[in-house]
Amino acid sequence: MSRMWAIQEDTPHGQLLSWNGRTIVHDSRPELEFLLTGDIRIVPCPPSIPPEQTIALPHLPQFAHHRFPLRREDYR
Numbered sequence: 001m002s003r004m005w006a007i008q009e010d011t012p013h014g015q016l017l018s019w020n021g022r023t024i025v026h027d028s029r030p031e032l033e034f035l036l037t038g039d040i041r042i043v044p045c046p047p048s049i050p051p052e053q054t055i056a057l058p059h060l061p062q063f064a065h066h067r068f069p070l071r072r073e074d075y076r
Contacts, residue, residue, distance in 0.1 A: 004045040005029045026057040031070050
């Protein structure tokens, strides 16, 4: 399995971002960095979080209009 990346608030005690109680993860750090901005950090998903407690970014309703893997030419 490839490494999964999580999104963390850029605060001293940064929480991992979640949706409906499930930690948001994605398998491509560059894609997360391209899509998301703001006070966040992209961090490796902690191994203590079981897969059933995560949700992949492409499955979020807010990202349903994106095609994965991303193609930069779609964003010109």
